[in-house]
Amino acid sequence: MARFRPHQKPPGNELQDRADQRQAAMDKRQELLSRMAQSKAARQAAPAPPKEIVHERATRDIGRYMEALAGQPFHQLGQLDTAEVTPAYAQLVRSAAQxxxxxxxxxxMPWPPVRVSSxxxxxxxxxxxxxxxxAEQVEVQGSWEAGRHRSDRVRAAVFPYARSTHAQARQxxxxxxxxxxxxFDHLKRYLHGSEDAAKDFHQVMARIRKLTGRASDGRDYTEFEHPILDEIVPHAPxxxxxxxxxxxxxxxxSKTDIATQRRSxxxxxxxxxxxxxxTIxxxxxIDADLRAIKDSPDILILDLTRTARIRLGWDWMGKAAEMVTCLRQIHxxxxxxxxxxxxxxxxxxRFDILGTKRPGRSGKVIPAPGHVTYSETAxxxxxxxxxxxVFEGGVSxxxxxxxxDAGHGIExxxxxxxxxxxxGDPNGATTARNLIATVRRTASLPGSLAELCRFLESETSTAAADDLLAVYRVNADIADLGDPRSLASQVDALDGALDTARNLMxxxxxxxxxxxxxxxxxPSALRSSSKSVFVFRSDLVAEFAANRLDLAHPKLGQRIESEFVRFGGxxxxxxxxxxPPAARNQFKRVVIVAPTRNAILTTLSQPWLPEHVTVLADADTLAFAARDAERLAEEIDVASLGARLRNFAAKASKRVEEIGRHVVRFEIPTDDVDFPNASVIDLSGGRGERSLLAIDLKNGQRIIARRNTEIVLRDDGAATTSFVERAASLVKEGDEVCVIGHGFIERARALVNIQRTAAQEIRDYHELVAERFAAIPEPSTAAKLRSLVSTMGDSTVTPERARYWIDLGDEIEKPLHDVVPHAPQDExxxxxxxxxLNIGERMAGNFWRWAVVAQRSHRVRFGNVFHDAFRGILTDPHAAIASNRDHTDQIRILRSMAEEYVAIVDKVRSYRES
Incomplete structure (x- = not known):
C-alpha cells in the first residue's frame, strides 16, 4: 500500500483554489473602492477652507501723481526760496508709482551718480x-465743502537699510x-466721527498749517517753519x-508745541x-523680516548704489537676488x-538680478525695464x-x-x-583684487615710487610719509596669498602671478x-597760448606731479604760479x-590723468568742458570705460551728452587696439584706482558721538578719538624703550604718541599676518563656544538655546538666530584658511x-578684535579695533609674548618698529563731527 504524501501536488493549484483567490481579490478591491467613496463624500460634506484674502491692487494714475508732485512747493532746509523736485527724483518717483x-x-540710474535717498x-x-x-463734496456741520476721496496707500520697504538713508531727506x-x-481736505471725511489710520495721518499733517517757525524756546527759526521730508512717512524694521x-x-x-494736541x-x-x-x-x-510684514507692501526699493553694495559685502549680487527671490515667494x-x-x-x-529667463535650456533672459536719467545736481x-x-565743449x-608688463601682470x-x-575662497579672492588695485594704482603714478617717497619725506615727515606710502605696499597681500597653507599658494604654483606682482613693484x-x-x-600745454588744467586723482598726487615735472620743465613752475596751468585733484x-564764462572759456584743454572708469564717464557728463579733452589711463580702464560709455550713450536721454560719450568710446576702443590690447568683452569691472589720504587717523569708531578730541601732531598727522580712548605714549622716564596707555583726554602738549595708522598696520601685517592670526583665533573661539554651550545644564539643544537667549536678555535675538552662532561642527573640522566666524556681527x-556663556570680558574683547573684525576684508580700516589690538602688544609685551610664544621674535621686531612711528603732540583740541 502506497504511503500518502501530502505535497505530491503543488498547494493551491486546484480549480476551486483559483476561484477562491479571484473572489478574495475582488472583495479587497470592492472594499478599497468603498473606502475611497466614503472619503470623497466626507470631503464634499466638509466646509471649504477659507480662501486667502488678496487685496486688489489699485491702478494708480501716474499722470496725476506727477502733476500733484509738481504742484507741491519745497524748500531747502532753512531757506525761504521755493524749490521743485529735480528731474532725477521725478523719474524715480514716476518709476516707483508705476x-x-x-x-x-x-x-x-541717475547719471552722473548721485547719493539717492530711499x-x-x-x-x-x-x-x-x-x-x-x-475731489469730492463732503458734508461738514450741515454744509457741503470741498474734500477728497481716500488716496492710494504707500507702504514701501527699503533694502539694504542704514541710517544714512535719511540724510538727504532731512535737508x-x-x-x-x-x-x-x-x-485738511482729506480730514473732512472723518469729521462725522469715523476712525482709521488714515484719519490719524491726515489729522497730524493738517496741523502743520499752524507752524510759524517758533520753537519751544520761544525763538523763531526758519528751519522749523515747515516739516522736513523725512518725517512725513513713519518707518521701522x-x-x-x-x-x-x-x-x-x-x-x-520735539522742537515745537505741536505735540500738545492729542492723536490715536x-x-x-x-x-x-x-x-x-x-527698513530691512x-x-x-530676509525671509523672517518679509514674513513679519503681514500686509504686502506696495513697493520694494532695492538700493544697488556703491554705498549699498559696500554695505552688503563682496556677495552683494547674491544677497540682492536672495531678497528678490524671497519677496516673490512671500509677497x-x-x-x-x-x-x-x-x-x-x-x-x-536688469539682466542678472531682475531679469526673467525664458523656458528651456537655451532660453534667453528678458531684462527688466530700465531708465537712465540725467541728474544735473546731487x-x-x-x-x-x-x-x-546746456552742454558746452568736449568737441575734441x-x-x-x-x-x-603691468597689464600682463594684472591679468x-x-x-x-x-x-x-x-x-570657494572669497577672502583670498578679495586679497588678490586688492593686490590688483595696488599694482594699478602704483603703475598710474606720475613718477616712480622712490621719487614719491623722497617728495613726501621732504614735504611732511618720515612717519607721515610712511603712512601715505602704505597704500602702495604689496608685501602684506603677497604674504597672505603666498602662505603655504593657503589655497592661493597652491593655485599659483604654476602661474607665478605673485612673483610677477613682486617684480612689477x-x-x-x-x-x-x-x-x-x-x-x-x-610740452603742448607749455607751448599753448591758452590755459590748461590737469586733473589727478588727488591733490597729493597733483603736487607730486608738479614737483617732479618742474625739474625737467622749469617753465612749468612759472605757468602754474601764474595759473596759466592748473594742477589739482x-x-x-x-x-x-x-x-564766470569769460574766465573759464580761457581754458581750452583738460588732461585727465589716471582716472577711474566712473571718473571718466562722470567728467564727460559735466555740462561744461574745455574744447580739448585728453584722457591718460591704463588699457584696462580705457577698455571698460569705452564699453560703459557706449552703453550709457544708448540709454541716456540727452542727445548732446550721448554724442560726447560715443566720441570717447570710439577713440578709446581704437587706441586700445592700437596699443595691442583688444577691447575687453567679459563683464567683470576693472578695479578703480584710488589715492587715499592717510594723514588723519580716526579712532572714534564711528559710533555717532558728536564730541571728540583732535590730537594734532608736529609731523602733520592728526588723531581723532573719543575722550576715553586709550592712546599709546612713549615713556621717556623708563630706562629702556617702554610704551604706556593714557586716555585721550589726558594727552597734553609735548607728549610722544605712537601713531598706529595705516603705515604702521601695513608693516605690522607683514610681521604678524593679521589674516592668519584671525583664522587661528576663530578656531579657538569656536572651540570655546562649543565647550561652554555644551556645559549649559539643559537636556536638549533647543532648551540650551532658550536658556542662552534668556540669559542674554536681548529681545531682538531669537533661538533660531542664536542657533547659527553655536552650529560649529563643520567649522571646527574645516581647514584653517576656510574657517569663517559664526558669531554676532555687532559688538x-x-x-x-x-x-x-561665561566668557570673560577681556577674552571676549580679544575674540571680537581678531576672530570677527580682523577676518573681514583687511582693506576696510577699523582703525580703533586694530589700534586696540596693537596697543596691547606695545604696552603689555610680557603678556603678549607669554600668550604667543610662537611669535616672540615678531612681537619684538614690532616693538622696535614702533619707535619709527612716534610723533610729538602739537595741540589737543575739541573736535565736532560735521
Missing part, C-alpha cells in the same frame, strides 16, 4: 498719492501751506525695536498705517524699484527758476594709455582671483608707465567750470552672547 501700480520691476522717494511718492486723490522741507491744506526718530513729525514735535497714533503702527516705510538691513534674516504682488549708479551695475540689475530739489543744462577728445593676478572665487621703484605718458603731453575742474550683541 511698479507700485502694477507690481512690475524697473531699474533706474526715504525721500517714499516721502515724495506719499505726497504725490495724497495730492492726486479725486528738504515740505511747504506747510500746500501740504497742510491737502491733508519689520521685527525688533524702532528708533525714537521714526514717527510722524518726530523732529517738529495709528498712523505710526506698521500693522495699520496707510503710509509706512519698512543687509545683515538681517508676489509687490513691485520692485532698483537703483543703480554705474553702467555695469545697471546692466547687472540734491533732491532745485530752485524753481533753474533751467535745463584724445585718448592714450599703456598695457605692457595674471585677475586669473588667480577668479580661480580663488570659483573654488620692484620695477616701479625706477619708473612707472604713466611717467612717460604724462611727460608726452606737457578732482575738484579743480569743477572750480574752473564755476568761474554689543557679541559681548552679550559671550557674557551669557
Amino acid at each position: 511698479v507700485a501700480s502694477d507690481g512690475s520691476t524697473q531699474v533706474v 526715504s525721500a522717494i517714499a516721502g515724495l511718492l506719499t505726497i504725490a498719492a495724497i495730492g492726486s486723490a479725486d 528738504v522741507q515740505v511747504d506747510r501751506h500746500a501740504f497742510g491744506a491737502v491733508n 519689520p521685527r525688533g525695536d524702532r528708533s525714537s526718530n521714526s514717527t510722524l513729525l518726530w523732529r517738529t514735535r 497714533g495709528d498712523a505710526d503702527d506698521p500693522a495699520k498705517a496707510d503710509f509706512f516705510l519698512y 538691513r543687509g545683515d538681517s534674516r 508676489p504682488t509687490t513691485g520692485i524699484l532698483a537703483i543703480a549708479d554705474d553702467p555695469w551695475t545697471y546692466r547687472t540689475a 540734491e533732491i530739489v532745485r530752485p524753481t527758476a533753474a533751467g535745463a543744462s 577728445i584724445d585718448v592714450d594709455g599703456f598695457f605692457g 595674471a593676478i585677475r586669473r588667480l582671483a577668479n580661480s580663488l572665487a570659483d573654488r 620692484r620695477s616701479f621703484d625706477g619708473a612707472t608707465p604713466m611717467t612717460t605718458l604724462l611727460e608726452s603731453v606737457i 578732482e575738484r579743480v575742474l569743477s572750480a574752473v567750470s564755476e568761474l 554689543a550683541t557679541f559681548m552679550r552672547f559671550t557674557g551669557a
Whole structure:
C-alpha cells in the first residue's frame, strides 16, 4: 500500500483554489473602492477652507501723481526760496508709482551718480498719492465743502537699510501751506466721527498749517517753519525695536508745541498705517523680516548704489537676488524699484538680478525695464527758476594709455582671483583684487615710487610719509596669498602671478608707465597760448606731479604760479567750470590723468568742458570705460551728452587696439584706482558721538578719538624703550604718541599676518563656544538655546538666530584658511552672547578684535579695533609674548618698529563731527 504524501501536488493549484483567490481579490478591491467613496463624500460634506484674502491692487494714475508732485512747493532746509523736485527724483518717483501700480520691476540710474535717498522717494511718492486723490463734496456741520476721496496707500520697504538713508531727506522741507491744506481736505471725511489710520495721518499733517517757525524756546527759526521730508512717512524694521526718530513729525514735535494736541497714533503702527516705510538691513534674516510684514507692501526699493553694495559685502549680487527671490515667494504682488549708479551695475540689475529667463535650456533672459536719467545736481530739489543744462565743449577728445608688463601682470593676478572665487575662497579672492588695485594704482603714478617717497619725506615727515606710502605696499597681500597653507599658494604654483606682482613693484621703484605718458603731453600745454588744467586723482598726487615735472620743465613752475596751468585733484575742474564764462572759456584743454572708469564717464557728463579733452589711463580702464560709455550713450536721454560719450568710446576702443590690447568683452569691472589720504587717523569708531578730541601732531598727522580712548605714549622716564596707555583726554602738549595708522598696520601685517592670526583665533573661539554651550545644564539643544537667549536678555535675538552662532561642527573640522566666524556681527550683541556663556570680558574683547573684525576684508580700516589690538602688544609685551610664544621674535621686531612711528603732540583740541 502506497504511503500518502501530502505535497505530491503543488498547494493551491486546484480549480476551486483559483476561484477562491479571484473572489478574495475582488472583495479587497470592492472594499478599497468603498473606502475611497466614503472619503470623497466626507470631503464634499466638509466646509471649504477659507480662501486667502488678496487685496486688489489699485491702478494708480501716474499722470496725476506727477502733476500733484509738481504742484507741491519745497524748500531747502532753512531757506525761504521755493524749490521743485529735480528731474532725477521725478523719474524715480514716476518709476516707483508705476511698479507700485502694477507690481512690475524697473531699474533706474541717475547719471552722473548721485547719493539717492530711499526715504525721500517714499516721502515724495506719499505726497504725490495724497495730492492726486479725486475731489469730492463732503458734508461738514450741515454744509457741503470741498474734500477728497481716500488716496492710494504707500507702504514701501527699503533694502539694504542704514541710517544714512535719511540724510538727504532731512535737508528738504515740505511747504506747510500746500501740504497742510491737502491733508485738511482729506480730514473732512472723518469729521462725522469715523476712525482709521488714515484719519490719524491726515489729522497730524493738517496741523502743520499752524507752524510759524517758533520753537519751544520761544525763538523763531526758519528751519522749523515747515516739516522736513523725512518725517512725513513713519518707518521701522519689520521685527525688533524702532528708533525714537521714526514717527510722524518726530523732529517738529520735539522742537515745537505741536505735540500738545492729542492723536490715536495709528498712523505710526506698521500693522495699520496707510503710509509706512519698512527698513530691512543687509545683515538681517530676509525671509523672517518679509514674513513679519503681514500686509504686502506696495513697493520694494532695492538700493544697488556703491554705498549699498559696500554695505552688503563682496556677495552683494547674491544677497540682492536672495531678497528678490524671497519677496516673490512671500509677497508676489509687490513691485520692485532698483537703483543703480554705474553702467555695469545697471546692466547687472536688469539682466542678472531682475531679469526673467525664458523656458528651456537655451532660453534667453528678458531684462527688466530700465531708465537712465540725467541728474544735473546731487540734491533732491532745485530752485524753481533753474533751467535745463546746456552742454558746452568736449568737441575734441584724445585718448592714450599703456598695457605692457603691468597689464600682463594684472591679468595674471585677475586669473588667480577668479580661480580663488570659483573654488570657494572669497577672502583670498578679495586679497588678490586688492593686490590688483595696488599694482594699478602704483603703475598710474606720475613718477616712480622712490621719487614719491623722497617728495613726501621732504614735504611732511618720515612717519607721515610712511603712512601715505602704505597704500602702495604689496608685501602684506603677497604674504597672505603666498602662505603655504593657503589655497592661493597652491593655485599659483604654476602661474607665478605673485612673483610677477613682486617684480612689477620692484620695477616701479625706477619708473612707472604713466611717467612717460604724462611727460608726452606737457610740452603742448607749455607751448599753448591758452590755459590748461590737469586733473589727478588727488591733490597729493597733483603736487607730486608738479614737483617732479618742474625739474625737467622749469617753465612749468612759472605757468602754474601764474595759473596759466592748473594742477589739482578732482575738484579743480569743477572750480574752473564755476568761474564766470569769460574766465573759464580761457581754458581750452583738460588732461585727465589716471582716472577711474566712473571718473571718466562722470567728467564727460559735466555740462561744461574745455574744447580739448585728453584722457591718460591704463588699457584696462580705457577698455571698460569705452564699453560703459557706449552703453550709457544708448540709454541716456540727452542727445548732446550721448554724442560726447560715443566720441570717447570710439577713440578709446581704437587706441586700445592700437596699443595691442583688444577691447575687453567679459563683464567683470576693472578695479578703480584710488589715492587715499592717510594723514588723519580716526579712532572714534564711528559710533555717532558728536564730541571728540583732535590730537594734532608736529609731523602733520592728526588723531581723532573719543575722550576715553586709550592712546599709546612713549615713556621717556623708563630706562629702556617702554610704551604706556593714557586716555585721550589726558594727552597734553609735548607728549610722544605712537601713531598706529595705516603705515604702521601695513608693516605690522607683514610681521604678524593679521589674516592668519584671525583664522587661528576663530578656531579657538569656536572651540570655546562649543565647550561652554555644551556645559549649559539643559537636556536638549533647543532648551540650551532658550536658556542662552534668556540669559542674554536681548529681545531682538531669537533661538533660531542664536542657533547659527553655536552650529560649529563643520567649522571646527574645516581647514584653517576656510574657517569663517559664526558669531554676532555687532559688538554689543557679541559681548552679550559671550557674557551669557561665561566668557570673560577681556577674552571676549580679544575674540571680537581678531576672530570677527580682523577676518573681514583687511582693506576696510577699523582703525580703533586694530589700534586696540596693537596697543596691547606695545604696552603689555610680557603678556603678549607669554600668550604667543610662537611669535616672540615678531612681537619684538614690532616693538622696535614702533619707535619709527612716534610723533610729538602739537595741540589737543575739541573736535565736532560735521
